[in-house]
Amino acid sequence: MRVLRVGAVACVLALLGLLVWDLAHQSGPGVAVKVDKGKIVRAPALNLPRLTGHGKLSLASLRGKVVVVNFWQSSCYPCKLEARDVAAASRAWAAKNRNVVFLGVNAQDLTGPARAYVRHYGVTYVNVRDALGSTWPKWGVTGVPETFFVDRRGNVVPPHITGQASRQQIDAGIRRALAS
């Protein structure tokens, strides 16, 4: 009987420990909520395999540059609507300022349609693949498309664009990040 009692207490303690661990490791609302309140937040880590080509790309490797981070899926209609504008903005800024780069994050998508999307919309900037959308909670992404602006020091600065981004919004976001 004593053994059973000890076992039951151990089980309860283990479950309690698991609960505490889970609460301690929750990522919270993500940076999107804070950025929407006008705050400047440290950019969560991004280290993902490239959608086309080999190897991984880390956001940290782009430190010193303003990075436009665009989350998208090939089946998402607003993503398709903004794709050409985002691609055009990336080309225009690449010609204007080498310290501005674009980074696409393709999430929860099939590689075939995702690669076809990139070709179809003339996307020339680097895209990485987040197969399960594991980066979404830390960034606070709730749907696609969403666009963030990371300044040269690796901080996410307002604005944060949810839904289809216009060329004007993208340009304004980049200017704000450059000035940060």
Place this chain on the structure above:
Amino acid sequence: MKLVVAALAALVLASPAAACKQQGSQAYLETRLVCIQCHTTLDESDSTFAVEMKNEIARQIRLCRTNSQIIDSMVAQFGPAVLSTPQTHGFDLIAWVLPIGGILVAAAALAFGARTWSRARESSNSLLLDDRLTAEDERRVDEELARFE
């Protein structure tokens, strides 16, 4: 001549899948794979992404890929999370072992509890049996009762 033309036409028109020695089953694969966005098996989902995954399965079936080849290609893209049942090796093995282990532990605990309980009952019974009066006590009881007579 007509027969030859018909045979040639049939060969040309025959779907590539018909020429497959082995090919995957759409119905089977839809129960084995999970829609990554909606977290249900593909056969239970009609979301845009589930439909895309179903189309991809159909495309691979047309290419004469087998069930295991198609499953492997999906696992290569999404990892084991795309499977509706955990794998039987590596870390996923825990998902299979844990319930069986739990049942065994529960059975052992029940057996142990039942044994402890039956032993406790036996010893209480034996205590009752040992509660018989000794000769001395019987003599004293008889004496006490004799006073009332």
